[in-house]
Amino acid sequence: MATIIINDESMEGKVGERLLNVARHNGAHIGFICDNAGTCQGCRCQVLAGAEHLNPPTEAEQSWLPAERLAEGQRLACQAIIHGHGEIRVLSRAEELRRMVQAVVRPPSGARGLDNLPPLLTTLGQQVTDQLALFPQNVISNLRRVGLRRFAFPVLDRKRLFADVARVRERQQ
Numbered sequence: 001m002a003t004i005i006i007n008d009e010s011m012e013g014k015v016g017e018r019l020l021n022v023a024r025h026n027g028a029h030i031g032f033i034c035d036n037a038g039t040c041q042g043c044r045c046q047v048l049a050g051a052e053h054l055n056p057p058t059e060a061e062q063s064w065l066p067a068e069r070l071a072e073g074q075r076l077a078c079q080a081i082i083h084g085h086g087e088i089r090v091l092s093r094a095e096e097l098r099r100m101v102q103a104v105v106r107p108p109s110g111a112r113g114l115d116n117l118p119p120l121l122t123t124l125g126q127q128v129t130d131q132l133a134l135f136p137q138n139v140i141s142n143l144r145r146v147g148l149r150r151f152a153f154p155v156l157d158r159k160r161l162f163a164d165v166a167r168v169r170e171r172q173q
């Protein structure tokens with residue numbers, strides 16, 4: 001068993017298991033639409049520690065994430081597979097954005113929400129810029145990899161998707 005800390009919450013993962021599956025089993029706040037196809041990018045995350053206990057970035061990750069972001073430790077959780085028993089610490093993009101939005105709309109007392117807006121806009125802008133820089137090769141290579149049907153209709157198991165989203169929301173309340 002490996003210790004996986006997602007968004008500051010500790011959980012256990014097995015060697016060979018995808019980070020996304022660990023997150024979904026535990027109701028961690030992380031995006032997921034395409035059921036591990038590596039096409040929706042909802043599961044984008046930042047590996048803060050323990051990257052050496054994961055597989056190298058896959059073809060899907062290399063298509064969506066510029067080399068610079070991969071070097072910074074960004075991964076797609078559905079492509080990141082646990083390879084070792086050490087601790088892995090991750091912040092999901094979904095949670096990172098949620099925290100940034102919270103800092104704008106509900107700033108800590110004494111702080112001004114608007115002062116927290118630039119980091120949020122910078123993060124969103126960087127994501128768009130990254131995608132534009134890789135377009136259209138990112139779309140073409142993923143169409144080749146998974147096929148048009150899987151790319152256009154990414155959800156394989158709607159019931160599981162809704163159930164997992166409900167568990168994430170429940171945990172957040």
Ligand code: FES
Nearest residue numbers: 034040041043078
């Ligand atoms: S769940 Fe869609 S890219 Fe990971």
